[in-house]
Amino acid sequence: MRPDFILTLSCPDRTGIVYGVSGLLFETGCNILDAQQFGDDESGRFFLRVHFDMRRAGDEPLVRARLQELGASFAMDWQLHDARRRARLLVLVSKQGHCLNDLLFRTHSRQLKVDIAAVASNHNDFAALSGSYGVPFHHLPVDADNREQQEQQIIDLVERERIDLVVLARYMQILSPRLCQALSGRAINIHHSFLPSFKGAQPYHQAHARGVKIIGATAHYVTSDLDEGPIIEQDVARVDHAMTPRDLVQLGSDTESQVLARAVRRHVEHRILLNGHRTVVFR
Numbered sequence: 001m002r003p004d005f006i007l008t009l010s011c012p013d014r015t016g017i018v019y020g021v022s023g024l025l026f027e028t029g030c031n032i033l034d035a036q037q038f039g040d041d042e043s044g045r046f047f048l049r050v051h052f053d054m055r056r057a058g059d060e061p062l063v064r065a066r067l068q069e070l071g072a073s074f075a076m077d078w079q080l081h082d083a084r085r086r087a088r089l090l091v092l093v094s095k096q097g098h099c100l101n102d103l104l105f106r107t108h109s110r111q112l113k114v115d116i117a118a119v120a121s122n123h124n125d126f127a128a129l130s131g132s133y134g135v136p137f138h139h140l141p142v143d144a145d146n147r148e149q150q151e152q153q154i155i156d157l158v159e160r161e162r163i164d165l166v167v168l169a170r171y172m173q174i175l176s177p178r179l180c181q182a183l184s185g186r187a188i189n190i191h192h193s194f195l196p197s198f199k200g201a202q203p204y205h206q207a208h209a210r211g212v213k214i215i216g217a218t219a220h221y222v223t224s225d226l227d228e229g230p231i232i233e234q235d236v237a238r239v240d241h242a243m244t245p246r247d248l249v250q251l252g253s254d255t256e257s258q259v260l261a262r263a264v265r266r267h268v269e270h271r272i273l274l275n276g277h278r279t280v281v282f283r
Helices: 017-027 057-074 098-108 127-132 147-160 177-182 203-209 245-268
Strands: 004-012 031-040 045-053 077-082 087-093 114-121 137-139 165-168 187-191 214-221 231-238 272-275 278-281
Touching: 004 017, 004 057, 004 272, 017 031, 017 045, 017 057, 045 272, 057 077, 087 098, 087 147, 087 245, 098 114, 098 127, 098 245, 114 147, 127 137, 147 177, 165 245, 187 245, 203 245, 214 245, 231 245, 231 278
Parallel strands: 087 114, 087 165, 114 137, 165 187
Antiparallel strands: 004 045, 004 077, 031 045, 187 214, 214 231, 272 278
């Protein structure tokens, strides 16, 4: 099989970008398998994702050199990814394991093209679950006195395991600005509502008390602005007057798991490009 790659780029919008990229790939013997593009009138930027294959893996340095030249002429922010490489994940979790369980199963059943290199938690509850999938589990308790040291353990784990993406699968700790910066652009959080949200404890009970007719979930990149990072994926589920808070928790948990899995898939397939505080997400 010919080696395949994914090119993602953004740059100021002008004529000739697609022509330049497609011509470069043709001249270097590459074959385009899929391409998606978007021009944003508001920001004046152009976004492109191209999946292509090469004649030989040894052609990669040539393609990169040509892209460097083309990128300079268009002021491109571009990245070239090996599509065959499986992303390495670190999953952070606390005491609610539905998202972790879903990610472990999807990875084990090859629904997600990732390797979960480790699970870390401030509690011991899911050590056995992680072990049943052969995934190393790290218990990293945290309190007000050791927060800085515990976060350094997370950073060390990310570096030691060559982690590509950190997934906060209902990890109920607020990350410090230092850790957010260290994980910038490679940490995804799942929020238990269709933002904006009910704040504080027992959000589903608050929603039930207010008689809401939809609940939802939001996956977004982690930033130092709590729950305000660029949104990747959202979904909602309808509820009615006959449902109890427990029904809402179950329905919400299912929605959270699905939304987080879709966000992870789109990240590892290099379908997400940042557009200021927003995202361009190619399907």
